[in-house]
Amino acid sequence: MKSNKIFMEYTKNDLIxxxxxxxxxxxxxxxxxxxxxxYSSILIPWLCLALASIGQQIVMGYAGQLxxxxxxxxxxxxxxxxxxxxxxPDIPFFVALALSGLIAAAFGIxxxxxxxxxxxxxxxxxxLASQFFIVWxxxxxxxxxxxxxxxxxxxxxIVIMGKSFTSPLEMYLVIVFVVTVLTxxxxxxxxxxxxxxxxxxxxxxxxxxxxxxxxxxxxxQAFAISAFYCGVAGALFAFTYLKSLEPVxxxxxxxFKILFMVILGGLGTISGAFIGAAFILLxxxxxxxxGNNVFHGAIDATIISSIEQVVFGxxxxxxxxxxxxxxxxxxxxxxxKFKKR
Amino acid sequence: MTQERRFPxxxxxxxxxxxxxxxxxxxxxxxASFSILTHEIKAIIGPNGAGxxxxxxxxxxxxxxQQGSIIFKNELLSKVNPNLIAKKGISRTFQxxxxxxxxxxxxxxxIGRRLHMNANFIQVAFQTNKARKEEIENRKKCEEIIEFLExxxxxxxxxxxxxxxxxxxxxxxxALATEAEVLLLDEPMAGMNVEEKREMCRFILKVNDEIxxxxxxxxxxxxxxxxxxxxxxxxDYGKTLADGxxxxxxxNQDVIxxxxxxxxx
Amino acid sequence: xxxxxxxxEVVVAGLLAGTMYSLVALGFVLIYKASSTFxxxxxxxxFFAVLAFVGFMELGLPFFLAFxxxxxLMGLVGYCTERLVLKPLMNQSEDTLxxxxxxxxxxxxxxxxxxxxxEVRRLDLGIGDxxxxxxxxxxxxxxxxxxxxxxxxxxSLILGLSVLFKYTKMGLGLRAVADDPGAASSIGIPLNxxxxxxxTAAGVVALVAGMMWGARAGVxxxxxxxxxxxxxxxxxxxxxxxxxAIVGGxxxxxxxxxxEVYIGPYFGGAIEGWAPYVLAIFFLLYRPEGLFGExxxxxx
Numbered sequence: 001m002k003s004n005k006i007f008m009e010y011t012k013n014d015l016i017x018x019x020x021x022x023x024x025x026x027x028x029x030x031x032x033x034x035x036x037x038x039y040s041s042i043l044i045p046w047l048c049l050a051l052a053s054i055g056q057q058i059v060m061g062y063a064g065q066l067x068x069x070x071x072x073x074x075x076x077x078x079x080x081x082x083x084x085x086x087x088x089p090d091i092p093f094f095v096a097l098a099l100s101g102l103i104a105a106a107f108g109i110x111x112x113x114x115x116x117x118x119x120x121x122x123x124x125x126x127x128l129a130s131q132f133f134i135v136w137x138x139x140x141x142x143x144x145x146x147x148x149x150x151x152x153x154x155x156x157x158i159v160i161m162g163k164s165f166t167s168p169l170e171m172y173l174v175i176v177f178v179v180t181v182l183t184x185x186x187x188x189x190x191x192x193x194x195x196x197x198x199x200x201x202x203x204x205x206x207x208x209x210x211x212x213x214x215x216x217x218x219x220x221q222a223f224a225i226s227a228f229y230c231g232v233a234g235a236l237f238a239f240t241y242l243k244s245l246e247p248v249x250x251x252x253x254x255x256f257k258i259l260f261m262v263i264l265g266g267l268g269t270i271s272g273a274f275i276g277a278a279f280i281l282l283x284x285x286x287x288x289x290x291g292n293n294v295f296h297g298a299i300d301a302t303i304i305s306s307i308e309q310v311v312f313g314x315x316x317x318x319x320x321x322x323x324x325x326x327x328x329x330x331x332x333x334x335x336x337k338f339k340k341r
Numbered sequence: 342m343t344q345e346r347r348f349p350x351x352x353x354x355x356x357x358x359x360x361x362x363x364x365x366x367x368x369x370x371x372x373a374s375f376s377i378l379t380h381e382i383k384a385i386i387g388p389n390g391a392g393x394x395x396x397x398x399x400x401x402x403x404x405x406x407q408q409g410s411i412i413f414k415n416e417l418l419s420k421v422n423p424n425l426i427a428k429k430g431i432s433r434t435f436q437x438x439x440x441x442x443x444x445x446x447x448x449x450x451x452i453g454r455r456l457h458m459n460a461n462f463i464q465v466a467f468q469t470n471k472a473r474k475e476e477i478e479n480r481k482k483c484e485e486i487i488e489f490l491e492x493x494x495x496x497x498x499x500x501x502x503x504x505x506x507x508x509x510x511x512x513x514x515x516a517l518a519t520e521a522e523v524l525l526l527d528e529p530m531a532g533m534n535v536e537e538k539r540e541m542c543r544f545i546l547k548v549n550d551e552i553x554x555x556x557x558x559x560x561x562x563x564x565x566x567x568x569x570x571x572x573x574x575x576x577d578y579g580k581t582l583a584d585g586x587x588x589x590x591x592x593n594q595d596v597i598x599x600x601x602x603x604x605x606x
Numbered sequence: 607x608x609x610x611x612x613x614x615e616v617v618v619a620g621l622l623a624g625t626m627y628s629l630v631a632l633g634f635v636l637i638y639k640a641s642s643t644f645x646x647x648x649x650x651x652x653f654f655a656v657l658a659f660v661g662f663m664e665l666g667l668p669f670f671l672a673f674x675x676x677x678x679l680m681g682l683v684g685y686c687t688e689r690l691v692l693k694p695l696m697n698q699s700e701d702t703l704x705x706x707x708x709x710x711x712x713x714x715x716x717x718x719x720x721x722x723x724x725e726v727r728r729l730d731l732g733i734g735d736x737x738x739x740x741x742x743x744x745x746x747x748x749x750x751x752x753x754x755x756x757x758x759x760x761x762s763l764i765l766g767l768s769v770l771f772k773y774t775k776m777g778l779g780l781r782a783v784a785d786d787p788g789a790a791s792s793i794g795i796p797l798n799x800x801x802x803x804x805x806t807a808a809g810v811v812a813l814v815a816g817m818m819w820g821a822r823a824g825v826x827x828x829x830x831x832x833x834x835x836x837x838x839x840x841x842x843x844x845x846x847x848x849x850x851a852i853v854g855g856x857x858x859x860x861x862x863x864x865x866e867v868y869i870g871p872y873f874g875g876a877i878e879g880w881a882p883y884v885l886a887i888f889f890l891l892y893r894p895e896g897l898f899g900e901x902x903x904x905x906x
């Protein structure tokens with residue numbers, strides 16, 4: 001906790017960590033990982049879902065608002081991006097992406113309004129409305145799907161400055177860029193006065209108000225920023241992972257998944273979003289490979305996915321009982337123990 | 342307190358006029374009136390359930406009195422909302438501690454600086470010059486308060502993990518950080534031992550003396566009240582029973598009756 | 607006239623379907639009253655219970671025996687939950703408990719599927735989903751026999767539970783526990799027995815709701831999503847009120863049907879999916895404590 005800042009608000013450790021991560025993700029991974037499977041089935045969905053988890057983290061982990069509708073905002077972002085690229089000629093990809101986030105943010109503000117009156121499970125039910133409503137709206141109004149009757153629309157290619165990014169590695173690099181920028185911004189907000197205001201509202205709203213924090217502005221701001229992150233994540237998810245746009249891909253199950261990522265990863269930490277997303281994504285892969293390699297497919301795939309559900313559920317209960325701050329905190333504790341030795 | 346005060350007591354800064362408050366038929370405050378003078382330390386005393394905390398909650402905008410008015414610096418506080426009242430320059434502490442439990446001591450006190458920090462979230466996200474500058478300046482201010490309260494060694498600890506007495510101190514620190522003109526302190530010394538109380542009194546007097554902050558405090562320890570306050574208002578069953586300097590209050594027959602539990606008729 | 611008749615039919619069908627929501631909501635309320643926990647897993651319990659029931663029937667158990675065994679199993683599930691999940695989390699915040707019960711829901715769904723498979727099962731209760739001739743003849747209304755049976759079963763179950771909790775010693779104990787668990791146990795009310803009873807009752811309610819739904823639409827995972835609609839019901843009725851759960855269920859059932867039939871066609875249908883939640887939001891804005899809940903006064 002030494003505060004020897006050397007660049008802006010960052011300590012030397014922060015910068016070293018950042019450089020290491022950049023070297024790994026931009027040099028080591030592209031050079032060593034050759035198989036497309038790793039990019040398109042692991043790294044790309046991981047980064048997309050981690051970005052959505054940051055969104056969930058902002059509203060739930062930082063601002064303390066129990067929202068359950070991340071997938072709805074992701075759907076809004078994904079279809080906004082599709083329509084922007086479709087209908088606005090020559091729109092740069094990153095502009096479309098940012099606008100998709102803003103459109104999702106508008107939905108976030110709208111469906112965040114109940115948070116001004118209620119909290120806890122009441123708020124959760126209100127945010128479920130956004131989940132069901134947004135997905136329904138996209139599904140039922142043909143305009144959003146460009147009147148495609150097949151129900152599955154192929155996403156456009158990502159084109160940046162005339163170059164198209166279509167191979168797994170290329171798409172991975174685009175995602176790394178977006179996720180890095182947005183993660184840095186999220187860290188800045190979380191560490192700065194913005195994040196402090198969110199946490200104050202989370203920990204004791206009446207005291208926060210008495211210190212001059214407007215609950216209305218702070219909560220809606222958290223909802224908007226959260227939805228922005230989910231929207232961008234949804235667009236990336238559709239364009240690089242699903243490679244198609246279908247409303248059912250953004251159903252309530254995905255919202256639960258993102259909720260679990262945040263809870264297991266650790267509420268109120270940005271790193272928790274990445275850890276949680278990795279776990280929720282990798283655990284089934286691990287389970288499947290055990291099923292295939294150890295039991296040689298003797299266990300039915302549906303049984304495996306049931307087991308996976310049970311494990312997630314049990315882990316959530318265990319973490320709630322023993323370490324409500326999740327894996328990020330667990331990791332911190334382990335590191336501290338090693339340092340002490 | 343015989344020497345010359347740096348901030349002599351002046352005209353009324355906060356006036357409570359005929360305020361009544363009830364919760365669904367249960368009367369908490371009945372027609373209470375008193376005023377608070379600039380730079381004074383005013384104690385509100387009274388038996389349990391006398392409506393003292395409710396009174397602070399009315400001033401601070403958490404409750405809306407059904408009748409009466411509260412006037413701050415010649416302005417009627419009509420729009421009742423704690424964050425608007427905070428902006429006008431009234432800050433407070435709470436009876437049962439209302440700290441941000443998972444945040445560090447420093448962060449808690451930084452929240453007190455909320456109204457001195459104007460960078461919006463975009464400026465914070467991009468760490469513009471303005472955001473960085475105000476963060477550094479306000480952190481410096483908070484470090485000063487932390488030093489003043491002698492809680493340097495715990496400034497990075499989450500407040501939820503601190504013992505009660507220290508939490509009370511942090512809450513005072515947070516209120517001080519606002520640099521509000523009027524501080525409402527709801528039982529700042531409840532549950533403290535003699536030594537801690539003495540320390541707390543020292544802080545309160547020092548702040549009043551050095552910055553001239555007007556203090557309104559609720560306190561049960563009569564020794565403390567008589568020692569540090571300039572004026573005392575006594576509430577009983579939601580009514581103002583007496584209002585005046587400690588010596589007068591001590592001699593007031595009504596107050597003695599109320600405290601000795603003479604039956605009301 | 608025929609239009610009015612049609613409207614009545616729609617409302618009746620909605621009300622009868624609404625009793626199903628009431629049943630799930632009732633399970634929520636029972637557990638909320640006994641242990642002040644929002645049991646998010648109630649929907650999963652519906653799925654778990656009916657899948658277990660069908661599973662026992664497939665093992666060759668007769669209807670009645672399968673019913674009893676399932677109820678015993680639900681009691682066991684409740685006991686384990688109380689012991690392993692709720693007790694260790696006793697002094698935690700509401701949000702923490704809620705998240706733990708979301709985890710519990712996943713455990714139950716996963717266990718049910720691991721034990722009894724994922725394919726859609728048919729559940730034949732011997733009551734068809736067709737209109738009753740007698741009602742057509744007398745009132746000119748088309749009312750499904752299954753809907754009507756479901757409504758009647760739900761009504762009698764609700765009535766039975768109300769009587770149980772109002773007039774028996776156990777019920778009195780439950781109300782004491784709901785009021786103040788510490789005080790209740792200190793005057794010798796057997797906390798554990800009451801918890802077991804409540805969880806078993808919630809299990810019965812879940813099983814019956816699951817059977818009725820399963821008979822109509824097959825025993826399948828979609829039941830969990832349907833059961834989610836008990837949440838808006840609870841917001842409308844209030845989390846701690848048995849009459850609230852009933853009335854809330856009826857309101858949601860009738861409203862979503864009427865909206866679906868009269869307004870749905872203009873928007874491509876399926877507005878049932880979100881209408882209850884939006885209705886709940888309006889209630890939250892105007893009456894956050896629910897129809898039968900107590901007014902919340904913010905105290906500091």
